[in-house]
Amino acid sequence: MERRGPHRETTDLVTALEKIGDTGLDPRDYGTEELSRLLDQAKGGSLPGLLDREQTLARLDVRATYAALRVAPHLRDGHIPARIARSRLDAPESRHELASYLHESIEHDPARAFASLEPRHDGYRRLRAALDRFRVIAARGGWPEVPPGPPIKEGDRGPRVALLVRRLAMSGDLGFPVRDTVFDKRLVHAIGELRHATAFTRSGIVGEATRLLLNVPVTTRIRTMELNLERWRWLPDDLGTRRVEVNIPAYHLELWDDGRIQRAMRVVVGRKRSPTPVFSDALAYVDVNPTWTLPPSVVTKEIVPALKRDPNYLALNRMHVISIADARRDTVDAASVPWKDAASDSFLFLIVQEAGPDNPLGRVKIMCPNEYDVYLHDTPQRNRFAVAQRDYSHGCVRVEEAAELADSLLGVTPNDSLFVDSLATRPDFRRLRLPRPVPVHFLYWTAWADSAGHACFRDDLYGLDQRLDQALRADTTATFALNPGVALSPFWLAAEKRQRELLEKIAAAKAQRRR
DSSP, X not given: OOOOOOOHHHHHHHHHHHTGGGGTOOGGGGTHHHHHHHHHHHHSSOOSSHHHHHHHHHHHHHHHHHHHHHHHHHHHHOSSOTTTOTTOSSOOSOSSOHHHHHHHHHHTOHHHHHHHHSOOOHHHHHHHHHHHXXXXXXXXXOOOOOOOOSOBOTTOBSHHHHHHHHHHHHHTOOOSOOOSOBOOHHHHHHHHHHHHHTTOOOOSOBOHHXXXXXXXXXXXXXHHHHHHHHHHHHSOSOOOSEEEEEETTTTEEEEEETTEEEEEEEEEEEOTTSOOOOEEEEEEEEEESOOEEOOHHHIIIXXXXXXXXXXXXXXXXXEEEEEXXXXXXXXXXXXXXXXXXXXXXXXXXXXXXXXXXXXTTTTEEEEOOOTTOOOEEOOSOGGGGGSSOOEEESSSEEETTHHHHHHHHHTOOGGGTTHHHHHHTSSSOEEEEEEEEEEEEEEXXXXXXXXXXXXXXXXXXXXXXXXXXXXXXXXXXXXXXXXTTOOOOHHHHHHHHHHHHHHHHHHHHHHHHHO
């Protein structure tokens, strides 16, 4: 009887699974080492009998099929379950029939089938390409460390400059050949660009902070890229032709229109104790001269202590209390409010500050109603935009050019480019509906590749990289919290409470009818 070896389809599938690391996934999660061993065993001639070979082939086929079934949803949607990754706008339980996918991957071209499941966004592809380059560097032993010493500046030369040149050349930050060890103007420019790509101010001097930045191991950068590729898989296929993207760790906002950035500006995001959540929604309207509804964290941590010091604090700051226990939303006397329960979910009161020059929302609020009560807004604290690390807010995003962004979202013509700004000079409140909702994505990119393919990095502001890394390594993604420590909106909590009460009444009525 002729000896049977593994099918070509099985061999191609195992080969494709072995290369799954190129996507940022870990091949070991899918048993590739065991698959490679079984494949080599099935190909070899050391098996004593036909029965052993058939059993090996059967195990190989079953395990390869199982690996393909596991890798498919991870390539498409990431490891985090759709019910947890609230950042998705279109996240049904399964967007692909795995049976048909499996047929295509085994019977045709598994590598192409895997590729078809990956995100198709340009940002994902650029970061994936940058990951390939950094892995080549790691395979060659990584880049050299620049040893401690005095700052390196223009005109310096010597061994430390030589190591600096080698380090920059390996990471692709140099862009030109250097034959000597002189720190010239080209190196000054290269160091400035590197600092800018990692949120430092541009400077051509290699001080201690820049030296430590250069010495971050390539393996650390690779892991950061892998974690951000995972986040790309949580996003919808269509981010919106016209959309707003906020990169929280980069303190940056972009308005995209038909594949081009129409506006870009600096932003201020939430503090570590009141982080800006990661989610997607849609901008719906612009409020001019808005009031400010204080977040629950501000009420409990700032307002309640202030009232203990001065019972007239609310009146002095033009604030009033509204009950949201029912749909009437009546204004109530602050003295009748149970402030001791302010931290409880049963505290159904809001504090609202009137519009004015001291209102933290400034003159413009751009709304996307959501369960976190997070939105974009202006601010009277303009000096905050001048610093590099801009995490000062209570969770909402302060926008450097809020009125100009609102003009663009409203579709104001160039001749009326100061339309919202002119409305804001009047004392009255105005609500302006956008012509159509505009998707907005609050994202957490600590690694990305720019339009030139250059890798950019930011600090893990809220520790979300660290948490995601731990969840993936420990396989606890099923209980992963996307936005830990982020308070939900009182409006949402009140609506949830009313919905629970309504469902309880319906259930009680049905039980009564049955009796």
